[in-house]
Amino acid sequence: MGFQTPQPTLSELLRRISRGEIQLPDFQRGYVWDEERIRSLLVTIAQGHPLGVVMTLQTGNDQVRFKPKPIEGTDLAQGAVEPTLLVLDGQQRLTSLSQALSGGGVVKTHDARKKVVERRFFIDIEQAVKDPRNLDAAVKSLPGDGMVRENFGKDVVLDVSTQEKQLEHGYFPVNLGYDDKGTAWLFEYADPEVSKAFLNAILTPMKSYAIPSIELDKQTSKEAVATVFEKVNQGGMKLTVFELLTAKFAGDADYYSAAGTDFRLKDDWAQTERVIRKHPVLESIEETEFLQAVMLLASHRGESATTARKDDILGLQLPDYRAWAGEVREAMAWVAHFLEDQHVHAARDVPYPPQLVALAALRVLMGEEIDVHGINARIRQWYWCGVLGELYSSSTESRLARDIDQVPEWARGAEGATVPRTVEDANFVESRLHSLKTRNAAAYKGIHALLMANGTKDWLHNQPFDRAHYRELAVDIHHVFPKAWCMKNEVDPELRESIVNKTPLARKTNQLVGGASPAEYMSKLDSRAQLSAAELDAIVAAHQIDVAALRTGSFAAFFTRRREALLGLVEAAMGKRAARDVDRDALGGGMESGDAFADEPDDPQDVEEAESTEAI
Structure with a gap:
């Protein structure tokens, strides 16, 4: 393997990227930098500070035949040539620079909230000239159309969408810095002395800015390239295992010899x-x-x-x-x-x-x-x-x-x-049923599935929880003793939010349950489901629920009996006995006052229950 260490100017790199001479291996990830990283990169260029080495690979290698793709944002429709270099390290930097400093200078990126946005970058001329050593405040990231709005987009507080308005506010578009139009733009600026100072202190140094690079030659082996991919990108954009293997497999000479193409x-x-x-x-x-x-x-x-x-x-x-x-x-x-x-x-x-x-x-x-x-x-x-x-x-x-x-x-x-x-x-302890409260826990999801698999049906629709009905009925896991009722009656939050007080139900069934006492909603279900009380009781009992405790609104009896029933499901699934570690006398009727509201954040699915109406 041989390599060179040229230091091409940024102007030269931009020209070669625009012509397609420099491209990417097509397995490289997409462009992911946010607007602040792009702005900081431009500040680095304007200050003349180093931004790190770019690594490229010469094309035409007999062992490494990566399919090229243009750097994102580059239009190669006209005047394109075959690539001579592929970027191995430096994709995000070169993509940022080529988009921000070429063409219209509009970069498709995302903001701090991960919202996709278009941004264009400017330099405040007077601020840059006033303190050339502190250009961070002078480099501005503005919306792609050059207009800054407030009041939900109703009020325009800054407009640099045209050259006339850019000159008025003294905002120099950075994309003109590598274009002959940049000098002509400055000649139009109102203050010739400030314009000249900006040209000498900022714009001319930017045009001569050079980027150190390592250029691997055509004799580089696929093993060496694979090693390079493992070692580079050690910052925030480190390549994934999949991307590294993509590079390795694409350079497999035996496969190419047999198939006539890369894998x-x-x-x-x-x-x-x-x-x-x-x-x-x-x-x-x-x-x-x-x-x-x-x-x-x-x-x-x-x-x-x-x-x-x-x-x-x-x-x-x-x-x-x-x-x-x-x-x-x-x-x-x-x-x-x-x-x-x-x-x-x-x-x-x-x-x-x-x-x-x-x-x-x-x-x-x-x-x-x-x-x-x-x-x-x-x-x-x-x-x-x-x-x-x-x-x-x-x-x-x-x-x-x-x-x-x-x-x-x-x-x-x-x-x-x-x-x-x-x-x-594997082991399971009884007290774990008390602490299983949300989908963050695997065992919570597991017990939810075991309940559905145990012959349970929806209370209102009398339908099994197979895949089709699960989706059709919008089934989720909901409170048996509704959250609103539990809070009103000061049920201990640990018991209230436990998986013991949850069961799979259709959305409409949960809406019917609402926030009422089970003693009330069971009567309502009797009429709505158009089943006899005995038939409904059998459906509810299949959920490992003591129906008598439900119909009388007895939380303590319900909780202790269902906890034991769920332990039975767990033991049957695991093929081993669970450890009993809960003091039977500690439940104290299942209700404790004082800390009824001191609960962890609710699972989003649970909030619906407290807010749902009783009518469908």
């Missing part, structure tokens, strides 16, 4: 995205999770230890990726159906997205055998131990590797098979 990881990922769109419950799976599943399989069948570590993924070879990626994609449809069987119907209800990585890898390793009744029962036990034992919340990469090594033989009932650590380590 494009982005195109392959597009196939995976099509599978995810068919199964929205998988929406949490992104590029890195997919690569982890592939890596688990490649390493499990390889000579080294099974791994899902992101650092190890960088060592994944293209032949191994191609051997397993298609199988992982096929397995993802099975994962979606597995989740549906567990009554996990939406991506927001997936307890642990990383556990889906393990499920996909297990489906590939075990094939159709994973659906044999006894084997599938153990797979379900392993899944629920991970969820209810809350074991995928830390050390995820290590747990993934252990599960792939341990679960298959154990699930098959092989002689001498080791019980997976995820099953062995």
Whole structure:
């Protein structure tokens, strides 16, 4: 590998970018800098301070054949040439400069609130001349049309949309700094002395500003380029594992020799995205999770230890990726159906997205055998131990590797098979039911799914909570004893917001429940559901609820009995007994006064209950 260290002027770089001589490898991420970073970059240029090295790669390399794409915002429709350099490091800086300093100078970016905006940058001439050493205040970021508005856009407080108005306010457009029009613009400025000072102190130095670069030559190997990608971008814009592998795979000489084209990881990922769109419950799976599943399989069948570590993924070879990626994609449809069987119907209800990585890898390793009744029962036990034992919340990469090594033989009932650590380590304690309050907890989502899977139906519609009805009825998890009622009766917030006082209900059912006492809303349900009291009681009882306690409005009796019933669901799913650690006498009737309002922030889904009306 050879390299040069030229220091081209910014003017030269802008010219070459506009002609297409300098482009990007097409796998590079999109432009993401916000307006303040762009403004700060322009201040650095105006002050003549260094902004860091740009690294490029000469095109025409026999080993590294990245497909080029123009730097964002560059129009190559006319006068374009073939690129001679590809930017490996410095994309965000060069994109910012080429957009802000070329053409109309309008940059498509985002503000501090992540709102997409168009910005144009100016230098306040008098302020810059007055104190050239402090240009930070002189460089201005304005709306793309050059008009600053207040009072919700009704009042224009600054207008520099035309040259006449720019001259009036003394706002020099930075995009003219690298254009012959810039000097002509200054000749029109009202104060010749200030204009001359600005030209000498600010504009001329900006035109001669040089950027140090490292230019890798055509002999650079794909291994060297991969190393470069791992080492550069150490700041806030560090490349992801997927982007690094994209670069590595694109330069695979053996694949190019056999296929006559580069391997494009982005195109392959597009196939995976099509599978995810068919199964929205998988929406949490992104590029890195997919690569982890592939890596688990490649390493499990390889000579080294099974791994899902992101650092190890960088060592994944293209032949191994191609051997397993298609199988992982096929397995993802099975994962979606597995989740549906567990009554996990939406991506927001997936307890642990990383556990889906393990499920996909297990489906590939075990094939159709994973659906044999006894084997599938153990797979379900392993899944629920991970969820209810809350074991995928830390050390995820290590747990993934252990599960792939341990679960298959154990699930098959092989002689001498080791019980997976995820099953062995899992435990559940009774008091955890008190602290499960929002979807932030995997076990909260898990119990929600277990309730739906246990033959429950909606109270008003008498419909099961399968995938179709879950979406059609807008099912969510809601209070049994309504929040408003609990607050009025000073129920301890720990008990009020606990999963014990929550159950899946359709939106309209929850609206009917409103904030009334269960003793009131059960009577209302009797007539609205057009069921006999006995039929309705059976539907409600399937939610692991003591109906007698509900109809009499007895929170204490309801809570203690349902807590025990939910523990039974947990134990059945995990295949092991939960620890009882709650003092039965401590509930004290289920209500405590004094701190009824001292609760943590409410889950957005819960707020609706306190505000909903009783009428549908």
